[in-house]
Amino acid sequence: MSTTPNSEIHSPNDTDLDLDPAELAAMKEESPSLYPTQSRVEPPKSLFKEICFVGVLSMAQLMTQASLGQAIAPLHIIGASFGTTNPGQLSWFPAAYSLTVGTFILIAGRLGDLYGHKRFFIAGFLWYGLWSLIAGFSVYSRNSPIFFDICRALQGIGPAFLLPNALAIMGRTYKQGRRKDMVFSIFGATAPSGFLVGAVFSSLFAQLAWWPWAFWTMGMINVALAVAAYFAIPHTPSPIHENDGTSMFARIDGFGAISGVVALVLINLAWNQGPNAGWSTPYVYIMLIIGFVFIGVFGFIESRAKYPLVPMDALTKDTAFVLGCIAAGWSSFGIWVFYLWQFVEELRGQSPLLTSAQFAPCAVSGLAAALTTGAVLHKLGPSVVMMASMLAFTIGGVLIATAPVGQTYWAQTFVSIVIMPWGMDMSFPASNILLSNHMHHDHQGVAASLVNTVINYSVSIGLGFAGTVESQVNHGGMDLLRGYRGAWYMEIGLASLGLCISFLYALTQLSDRSRNKKQDEAGGA
Known part of the structure; x- marks a missing residue:
């Protein structure tokens, strides 16, 4: 079995894929760590x-x-x-x-x-x-x-x-x-x-x-x-993970997960609490603003994450x-x-x-x-x-x-x-x-x-x-x-x-x- 130098996960074969072979090859070339083979x-x-x-x-x-x-x-x-x-x-x-x-x-x-x-x-x-x-x-x-x-x-x-x-x-x-x-x-x-x-x-x-x-x-x-x-x-x-020193936190994109969850929760809390507490209540619109800030943080992290x-x-x-x-x-x-x-x-x-x-x-x-x-x-x-x-x-x-x-x-x-x-x-x-x-x-x-x-x-x-x-x-x-x-x-x-x-x-x-x-x-x- 051959692997690319940056391959993180591998398994015995790559058969029965729904993707066109040329398309799959291009995707692997673009991001080899994210497109390993798997049965x-x-x-x-x-x-x-x-x-x-x-x-x-x-x-x-x-x-x-x-x-x-x-x-x-x-x-x-x-x-x-x-x-x-x-x-x-x-x-x-x-x-x-x-x-x-x-x-x-x-x-x-x-x-x-x-x-x-x-x-x-x-x-x-x-x-x-x-x-x-x-x-x-x-x-x-x-x-x-x-x-x-x-x-x-x-x-x-x-x-x-x-x-x-x-x-x-x-x-x-x-x-x-x-x-x-x-x-x-x-x-x-x-x-x-x-x-x-x-x-x-x-x-x-x-x-x-x-x-x-x-x-x-x-x-x-x-x-x-x-x-x-x-x-x-x-x-x-x-998947079988190579022992490359990558932590579980990095593999699941921990910082991206945290920022994404915080963003979604705050935005949702603000929209559902607004009718109850009133949109003029400071904590409601502050939650909404912070939520959208974390959306930006999430996008920044994802664009640079090794495993987004x-x-x-x-x-x-x-x-x-x-x-x-x-x-x-x-x-x-x-x-x-x-x-x-x-x-x-x-x-x-x-x-x-x-x-x-x-x-x-x-x-x-x-x-x-x-x-x-x-x-x-x-x-x-x-x-x-x-x-x-x-x-x-x-x-x-x-x-x-x-x-x-x-x-x-x-x-x-x-x-x-x-x-x-x-x-x-x-x-x-x-x-x-x-x-x-x-x-x-x-x-x-x-x-x-x-x-x-x-x-x-x-x-x-x-x-x-x-x-x-x-x-x-x-x-x-x-x-x-x-x-x-x-x-x-x-x-x-x-x-x-x-x-x-x-x-x-x-x-x-x-x-x-x-x-x-x-x-x-x-x-x-």
Whole structure:
């Protein structure tokens, strides 16, 4: 086996790569330490083992969204147990969780790339289970929801380790083609189903027993899934590191990780705390300013890091378009689902359990969207699929933003609930497959991390944007409907932005194909 002088990681072969050989060679020449050779994960040898394999990995997505639903559905019941009805404090129950899911994914994906995806996938379930249990016990701190918010934030670190490592294992297992498209689509299909499962069971526990039982049950299920993952997932060979004196801190780009996490946390805290504390409060805008300063520090560190957290070659034009689309689309989804739940419970007077039942079409629609995406993605291409998903986000938002309070559920609300999962389950597999196919197998964790960081962080910060709009138009909380509609108009704006970005992306794809065709014709002549 031959290695380049600067090679850090190596393994026996470099077969079955999705990248064009000439493209891979150029990438290795540009950054040899970041593009070592590495073998694939051995695919399951039977259909039963493959079902178990894909099922366990897909539970990462299902459980991630379930935890979002388990806080939104009984939001006011949980708030009442802590003696708060403040909308700003209540919004932290889902936002604190999404904040850490989005913030720590990049680090988790890098650790998986360097030290093995399977071990960090299992560790994610165990951590997730532990803090789900503790979140249930936070009910005894009745004077304030702050400890519950902390538990929710720490709970989110578990999914942050689950998602990128699950997708990285899939990316290293399946070759580019229809089977890979379908597996990624099945993984994405569990998102609306997971949210619904979390909402239904948390509503049952909140109304018929005690809401902490939803978190204690979540903890026990996660521990069981960690055990199942140990047996269902085959060995994922981790790279072999040469003893070149490089510390673990340097290998994971510790300074880049610290500056990136600080930046994301401070910016998110400022946007989500602004509506509650007021934007004129000094610590709010100071956090925002310091957060943007750390963004600059992160960029400076990454441009000079030996082993950057985000390889510079990953930040291509395609990556920028894709991440821009999903940032706009999924931030709009977070606003849509949070305020739709408040609209139905607070203004239409329905119970959490009945509201969960009304969201049931999400699961069926999401499955249909995922299967359709898996079947047509290789024919239409990611750019067309991404455009369709942004259109679904936009239409779903318009329908609910204009729905009258007294209108029947079967009119605009039902249609919006049916359409919205198409935005989720078309954009998720399209973006993951596009990045997975354009990155080396050793950086499948980074590819998955980029997508999931943007998705989950956008959900959290989108709630901050919407909360700011709501607080400015609801007349001090006296006009709930006006506040909710203001938030939804913000959602429509974000979804429309995603639609515009996807349209520009499709135009650039057509332009590139036309230019390449002309070059080929000129070369042939």
